[in-house]
Amino acid sequence: MNVHCASETVAVSAERRWACIVIAIIVLLLAMMVWTGLHWAAMPPSRVETVDVRTLHLKGEFVENNLGTAVEKDGRVVVRLVGQQYSFVPQCIVVPAGVPVTFRGTSSDAIHGFVVGRTNANTMLIPGFIATFTTTFPKAGEQLMPCHEYCGTGHEAMWARFQVIPADEFFARAKTAERISCVPG
Numbered sequence: 553m554n555v556h557c558a559s560e561t562v563a564v565s566a567e568r569r570w571a572c573i574v575i576a577i578i579v580l581l582l583a584m585m586v587w588t589g590l591h592w593a594a595m596p597p598s599r600v601e602t603v604d605v606r607t608l609h610l611k612g613e614f615v616e617n618n619l620g621t622a623v624e625k626d627g628r629v630v631v632r633l634v635g636q637q638y639s640f641v642p643q644c645i646v647v648p649a650g651v652p653v654t655f656r657g658t659s660s661d662a663i664h665g666f667v668v669g670r671t672n673a674n675t676m677l678i679p680g681f682i683a684t685f686t687t688t689f690p691k692a693g694e695q696l697m698p699c700h701e702y703c704g705t706g707h708e709a710m711w712a713r714f715q716v717i718p719a720d721e722f723f724a725r726a727k728t729a730e731r732i733s734c735v736p737g
Contacts, residue, residue, distance in 0.1 A: 609634075632657065633657045640699070642712070646725075647716055649691055649692045657675065663676060668695055669697070673689075
């Protein structure tokens with residue numbers, strides 16, 4: 553009988569210890585969630601830019617003749633694009649291989665997203681906000697760029713073409729055109 557009481561006391565003590573450890577972990581996780589939520593609400597993780605979707609195509613950087621790939625005055629390669637049901641504008645994007653490319657995009661109507669083939673170029677386009685990221689494509693080739701956020705009944709047909717061309721060819725085209733397109737000019 554004493555052995556049974558002693559083992560029961562040990563078991564109860566171990567269970568209480570583990571219960572305290574689990575409760576401490578839960579309290580720590582909740583405190584981390586609250587702190588992180590308050591911290592990021594006060595200081596967003598990145599620069600948040602907004603855009604007026606009502607005037608998106610009429611003025612500002614997302615007017616139609618400013619969309620696509622261009623070499624900026626400071627030498628940066630920038631792609632500007634707009635997602636709209638059920639297409640991307642422009643429908644074909646050309647970028648240089650081995651050169652950092654900055655993407656700036658938004659949506660005019662619903663949440664869209666895109667991923668470029670088997671690369672790390674992947675973002676969401678949210679109406680009213682500008683998504684910005686920079687990446688480098690190491691080798692030339694053509695890939696598809698589908699929308700990966702369900703945006704309505706025509707979602708499955710929403711995709712664009714994406715061409716990565718050698719850097720020397722890209723910059724030669726950039727000297728003759730303000731916007732680089734998939735059709736060599």
